Amino acid sequence: MSTDTTIKGSLGVPMKRKEDPRFIQGKGNYVDDLSFPGMLYMALVRSPYPHAEIAGIDISEAMKVPGVVAVITGKDLEAAGLGWLPTFHGLDKQMVLAIGKVLFQYQEVAAVFAESRGAAADGAEAVQVDYNPLPVVADPFTSKKDEVLLRPDREAKTNHIYHWEVGDRDRTDQALQASEKRIRQRMWFPRCHPAPLEPCGCVAQFDKMGRLHFHVTSQAPHVYRTAVSLVTGIPEDKIHVISPDIGGGFGNKVPVYPGYVCAIVGALKIGRPVKWIESRTENLTSTGFARDYHMDVEIGAKADGTVTALKVSTTADHGAFDAAADPSKYPAGMFGIVTGSYTFPTAHAEVDAFFTNKAPGGIAYRCSFRVTEASFAIERGMDILADELGMDPVELRRKNFVKKEQFPFPSVLGFTYDSGDYHKTLEVALEKIGYQALLKEQAEKRAKGELMGIGISTFTEVVGAGPSKHFDILGIKMFDSAEIRIHPTGSGIVRTGAKSQGQGHETTWAQIVAEELGLDPQNILVEEGDTDTAPYGLGTYASRSTPTAGAALAMAARRVRERARKIAAHLLEVGEGDVEWKDYKFQVKGVPAKSVTMKEVAFAAYTNMGQNEPGLEATQYYDPPNMTFPHGAYIAVVDVDRDTGEVKVRRFLAVDDCGTIINPMIVEGQVHGGLTEGFAIAFMQEIQYDKDGNNLNTNFTDYLVPTSLETPHWETAHTVTPSPHHPIGAKGVGESPNVGSPAAFVNAVVDALSPLGVRHIEMPVTRDKVWRAIRDAEAKKGQS
Amino acid sequence: MIPAAFDYRRAGSADDAFAQLQKLGGDARVLAGGQSLIPAMRFRLARPSVLVDINGVAELDYITMNGALTLGAIARDSAVERASWIGERGWSLIHDVSRVVADPVVRQMGTVVGSLCHNDPSGDWPAVALAARAEMVVRGKDGQRTVPIDQFLVDSFTTAVQEGEMALAVRFPAPDDRTAGSYQKVERKVGDYATAAAAVQVSLNADGTVRGAGIALSSAGPCAVRVTDAEALLKGQTPTADLIRAAGEAAAKQSDPQADLRGSVEYKKNLAGVLVSRGLRQALARLGVQS
Structure with a gap:
């Protein structure tokens, strides 16, 4: 046969990202790059009040602004039956434009459509809204009292949204009572925001036949199509959702926002395309925030450090609407992962969620639904326990880790951990960071009164939602899908139901297919985000792409290979049973010299297929049998300046185990990005409200995103424990660094301050808080 | 984030810029680097009716x-x-x-x-x-x-x-060869406003005593603050650790910051003192004086 064009071994190769030449040359295609003839711009009028009755809206001045075409209000939408929007898990609904009253500052009140962005902004400024302020509920503990009922529209006349619990309460209480050592700590994971650099936006356009083409920054375009159909009543075949290039999502671009509905309504009513692009302020103040969990963590242990019980009671602040994008059956997401990497004989976790006059959300910010909160609780708790026991936190963890022979491990809160080797990952981390030398240095520094801390976090994640028996969004099961078409010349196109927002799917998906088929990944085109062409999938978030769509893709590639085998048999003139796939090509069993490459088979599939079905394509829908459970061991080393409270992160090592690695360079990039976010969350980020419900972090001057100049140097390493149920053993990695690192940072700072008697410090660990903790601790010491 | 409408004039010379400002009156603003003015306009906090751009004035x-x-x-x-x-x-x-x-x-x-x-x-x-x-x-x-x-x-x-x-x-003004300074700033991140900052410039006499000191604080009041008490303390004295500490304390006392997301009043006052002391130590070290 002809020359061998087989590409061997595309898996595990640090291939440069195929999408990057486009991005670094400024040739990306984002929603705001789109322009259509006759396109209008939309601007939203937003409430300056956190809670107020709307006495009236006067649009007459706005309509006089040159260029303004139309203004719509909540009343208009309500009349059209579009006043409310269901939230994804189906537990609540959200106002599209305020109806009767506003429930949070910056809530959407009216939409202005105009010929230019400037005219739309001027028009929005000219809309006169008459507000009567109402009492404000700015925290969940005040909300709990039900003195001010925020949501009279709901059947249940209470601010309490839900109670969720898992585990055995009585047994856990008894075990805590009986424990030789018991710790209890209130810890708050602050409200933070994913703050993607590209804010949310869309262009809504109806074509001449009345079909909606909706370009939008969506992490889950198919779910949007179904949601838009359900909300508007437009048949789903008349809706075409396109997610073009996205400048970061991190969970922020999973929910459907009011602005999208307004843009669609505007386009329909006016008969012209409508573009809406949020400002930074709008993104930070009104779109999905994350966390805001007040957690009471209790751990019981024997005197030797063996843990006996874990109890976590959480009060959650969901804001004005419960717009958390969790799977239907999991109002508190995967919070049950809170037992972490440890063998607790009993545990109990509960979450009570409340409405407040704050922006709605509770979305999964680079986190598989509340896993970050849970990981922080257990990893901080284990450090406090170690401190109380006078035990090295490393020793405490080693003692209580799930052992590798215990996998698959049934956790006491209901998960079955697929695989892991926690001891090994920790040992690699300790060895690489030089733990013993650091302890020695720390002892010397402490003798001189210097503050140096070492913080450890050995987390376990649960990702890849998820098996259809447990997971759905709006009733749609959380499977994913892939479709492969191989062209006659051996290149191909791949589509999945996922949607990259920077994760590098154009590269990793090509690598998976190339590995399975012995083709060149450079010639495998990956296309996502267009609901007219891509198979139905639930999108990209919760580290689910590789566990779900990636699995579907590997399986689809194997289907292609099985079809190719028949054609190979025809070409090799042997029976199909005599053909084996070996060394990335088909060969006659026992006769390596008689072989054909996939490229040759591809050509034959269109030119010389014999009795076989022409073409070379396959589609696969994949319902994962289980979640995957990545884990890691992170170590932070910090120095604290006593006089200024400044914390310098001198070193940070992340050892991740995400199973089989598809592209180590992309994994490293993911880890760097997630660690930088974790660093920001630990030290600088909080969406803060004053007691009157005013948002204090409305732009990047006050909501801090670190630059390369603040960001520590990251050290990374890996262990590989493949997932036993995933076709290629991969687990997903995007979120591990965000999930695992906050506890490592805080543990390091508390460790630095522990000689002064400091036991806990709340995030964000600002200089002021550190300085205060030192001053208060020293004052206390002075008194005793 | 869209500014209100405004007019724009590009000045051809310093004389031209001045003439336009005279003509346009109070609503006109000079546009130099624009790093504060343009963000303020985008938030509609500043609404000048006309900008006189001097960027092209060589x-x-x-x-x-x-x-x-x-x-x-x-x-x-x-x-x-x-x-x-x-x-x-x-x-x-x-x-x-x-x-x-x-x-x-x-x-x-x-x-x-x-x-x-x-x-x-x-x-x-x-x-x-x-x-x-x-x-x-x-x-x-x-x-x-x-x-x-x-x-x-x-x-x-x-x-x-x-x-x-x-x-x-x-x-x-020209410094002599017995003059050095230091700028000390604590900020939450690069590009943020200072949580506190101290500017220090010290000139020594030949005998090592302080001929004059300039000490000022940023983010410590409604306007940049000259720490007159610290300047007076240092003048004519031989710098010692105690003197430097006292200068820092004077700065902490004179600073009058506001509490905000960057920190509390007491933290910022403490920081002002710490930074003045550090600045003095660094300026003196640059003159070969260890204190």
């Missing part, structure tokens, strides 16, 4: 070093940062500040004179100009005049530049 784009240092109205922060004289000991205060003003991108466009005219209480240059005893060159109806920096910085976002006037330059 005669205002200069740095002259003639013993004293003079920076023209559109001399960029980045040009100061890269200037060759900056490594000289006498200019160490300017050296330090030129590397920490805002962030590298802002420094590319931002101007020193523009920052002084903006007179943000959290800006870097006002405190530095106080410590270095700079003076401003202002053009008014009656021609050019020189205004000492203490009189120039009137109040928050207010200077001695009157309606229809424009600042042409800032002048820093």
Whole structure:
């Protein structure tokens, strides 16, 4: 046969990202790059009040602004039956434009459509809204009292949204009572925001036949199509959702926002395309925030450090609407992962969620639904326990880790951990960071009164939602899908139901297919985000792409290979049973010299297929049998300046185990990005409200995103424990660094301050808080 | 984030800019680097009816070093940062500040004179100009005049530049070879306003006593604060650890910050003292004096 064009071994190769030449040359295609003839711009009028009755809206001045075409209000939408929007898990609904009253500052009140962005902004400024302020509920503990009922529209006349619990309460209480050592700590994971650099936006356009083409920054375009159909009543075949290039999502671009509905309504009513692009302020103040969990963590242990019980009671602040994008059956997401990497004989976790006059959300910010909160609780708790026991936190963890022979491990809160080797990952981390030398240095520094801390976090994640028996969004099961078409010349196109927002799917998906088929990944085109062409999938978030769509893709590639085998048999003139796939090509069993490459088979599939079905394509829908459970061991080393409270992160090592690695360079990039976010969350980020419900972090001057100049140097390493149920053993990695690192940072700072008697410090660990903790601790010491 | 409508004039010369300002009156604003003005306009916090852009006026784009240092109205922060004289000991205060003003991108466009005219209480240059005893060159109806920096910085976002006037330059007096300075700043991240910052410049006599000290704080009140008590404490004295601590305490006492997301009042006051002491120690170390 002809020359061998087989590409061997595309898996595990640090291939440069195929999408990057486009991005670094400024040739990306984002929603705001789109322009259509006759396109209008939309601007939203937003409430300056956190809670107020709307006495009236006067649009007459706005309509006089040159260029303004139309203004719509909540009343208009309500009349059209579009006043409310269901939230994804189906537990609540959200106002599209305020109806009767506003429930949070910056809530959407009216939409202005105009010929230019400037005219739309001027028009929005000219809309006169008459507000009567109402009492404000700015925290969940005040909300709990039900003195001010925020949501009279709901059947249940209470601010309490839900109670969720898992585990055995009585047994856990008894075990805590009986424990030789018991710790209890209130810890708050602050409200933070994913703050993607590209804010949310869309262009809504109806074509001449009345079909909606909706370009939008969506992490889950198919779910949007179904949601838009359900909300508007437009048949789903008349809706075409396109997610073009996205400048970061991190969970922020999973929910459907009011602005999208307004843009669609505007386009329909006016008969012209409508573009809406949020400002930074709008993104930070009104779109999905994350966390805001007040957690009471209790751990019981024997005197030797063996843990006996874990109890976590959480009060959650969901804001004005419960717009958390969790799977239907999991109002508190995967919070049950809170037992972490440890063998607790009993545990109990509960979450009570409340409405407040704050922006709605509770979305999964680079986190598989509340896993970050849970990981922080257990990893901080284990450090406090170690401190109380006078035990090295490393020793405490080693003692209580799930052992590798215990996998698959049934956790006491209901998960079955697929695989892991926690001891090994920790040992690699300790060895690489030089733990013993650091302890020695720390002892010397402490003798001189210097503050140096070492913080450890050995987390376990649960990702890849998820098996259809447990997971759905709006009733749609959380499977994913892939479709492969191989062209006659051996290149191909791949589509999945996922949607990259920077994760590098154009590269990793090509690598998976190339590995399975012995083709060149450079010639495998990956296309996502267009609901007219891509198979139905639930999108990209919760580290689910590789566990779900990636699995579907590997399986689809194997289907292609099985079809190719028949054609190979025809070409090799042997029976199909005599053909084996070996060394990335088909060969006659026992006769390596008689072989054909996939490229040759591809050509034959269109030119010389014999009795076989022409073409070379396959589609696969994949319902994962289980979640995957990545884990890691992170170590932070910090120095604290006593006089200024400044914390310098001198070193940070992340050892991740995400199973089989598809592209180590992309994994490293993911880890760097997630660690930088974790660093920001630990030290600088909080969406803060004053007691009157005013948002204090409305732009990047006050909501801090670190630059390369603040960001520590990251050290990374890996262990590989493949997932036993995933076709290629991969687990997903995007979120591990965000999930695992906050506890490592805080543990390091508390460790630095522990000689002064400091036991806990709340995030964000600002200089002021550190300085205060030192001053208060020293004052206390002075008194005793 | 869309500014209200405004008119735009591009000045061809300093005379042209001045003539336009005279003609347009109070609603006109000079556009230099625009690093504060344009964001304020985008938030609609500033709504000038017309901007007079001086970025194309070559005669205002200069740095002259003639013993004293003079920076023209559109001399960029980045040009100061890269200037060759900056490594000289006498200019160490300017050296330090030129590397920490805002962030590298802002420094590319931002101007020193523009920052002084903006007179943000959290800006870097006002405190530095106080410590270095700079003076401003202002053009008014009656021609050019020189205004000492203490009189120039009137109040928050207010200077001695009157309606229809424009600042042409800032002048820093020549330091001798027994002068050094230091700029100490704590910020939450690069580009943030200072949580607290201290500008320090010290001149020594031949016998090692302090001939004069300039000490000023940023983010410590409605306007940059000259720490007169600390300056007085140091004058004529031999610098010791105790004296430096006392100067820091005077600074903490005189600072009058506001609580905000950057920190509480007590934290910021503490920080002002710590940074003044550190600045003094560094300036003295640059003169070969360990304290």
